[in-house]
Amino acid sequence: QQQVKQSPQSLIVxxxxxxxxxxxxxxxxxxxxxxxxxxxxxxxALLIAIRPDVSEKKEGRFTISFNKSAKQFSLHIxxxxxxxxxxxxxxxxxxxxxxxxxxxxxxxxxxxx
Amino acid sequence: DAGVTQSPTxxxxxxxxxxxxxxxxxxxxDTVSWYQQALGQGPQFIFQYYEEEERQRGNFPDRFSGxxxxxxxxxxxVNALLLGDSxxxxxxxxxxxxxxxxxxxxxxxxxxxx
Numbered sequence: 001q002q003q004v005k006q007s008p009q010s011l012i013v014x015x016x017x018x019x020x021x022x023x024x025x026x027x028x029x030x031x032x033x034x035x036x037x038x039x040x041x042x043x044x045a046l047l048i049a050i051r052p053d054v055s056e057k058k059e060g061r062f063t064i065s066f067n068k069s070a071k072q073f074s075l076h077i078x079x080x081x082x083x084x085x086x087x088x089x090x091x092x093x094x095x096x097x098x099x100x101x102x103x104x105x106x107x108x109x110x111x112x113x
Numbered sequence: 114d115a116g117v118t119q120s121p122t123x124x125x126x127x128x129x130x131x132x133x134x135x136x137x138x139x140x141x142x143d144t145v146s147w148y149q150q151a152l153g154q155g156p157q158f159i160f161q162y163y164e165e166e167e168r169q170r171g172n173f174p175d176r177f178s179g180x181x182x183x184x185x186x187x188x189x190x191v192n193a194l195l196l197g198d199s200x201x202x203x204x205x206x207x208x209x210x211x212x213x214x215x216x217x218x219x220x221x222x223x224x225x226x227x
Contacts, residue, residue: 036218106155
């Protein structure tokens with residue numbers, strides 16, 4: 001049973017556009033929701049994370065929107081750049097940030113110049 | 114400041130063999146988690162080690178075992194390798210002392226089973 005569902009599987013965005021990736025979770029005990037970026041041949045790198053007590057968190061061009069009642073959260077990448085082309089994973093965990101992360105299946109983003 | 118380091122970077126084994134993968138956590142981190150990432154999929158949690166003991170385990174068979182040493186480094190052992198064990202194995206470290214500390218990942222070991 002997949003506990004974190006991520007969409008779309010792939011996304012093509014023009015340079016300067018907004019990239020939006022969505023995730024939905026089932027376990028209401030989840031209380032930590034990070035987004036990771038992964039380039040080919042590299043491990044996932046943390047982009048931004050949010051906890052359920054806030055509805056939005058922004059860091060630079062990256063914003064997480066969180067809807068606790070709908071059990072959904074999304075990543076928005078503003079002013080998308082070719083260097084943002086990578087695979088993005090949402091994840092969730094129950095408890096402290098260091099406990100087991102449950103990942104979505106990933107979204108491959110391509111930003112065309 | 115060195116991040117999470119894993120060795121080897123690539124490994125080729127045959128079915129039935131045993132393998133040991135190694136991980137050194139980021140400086141200051143005391144907790145190590147291992148994940149398996151199949152091609153085109155998200156990482157799947159195998160287990161987590163803290164204070165040299167397995168603290169949490171995912172849905173993986175007993176063929177997967179681990180160890181954490183006093184210097185916080187860790188090993189992942191897989192016995193009786195199957196073709197389906199071919200994957201990227203990721204190590205992540207964190208500091209349990211602060212619940213807001215995120216997990217930092219290494220670049221993984223690519224394991225291929227022939």
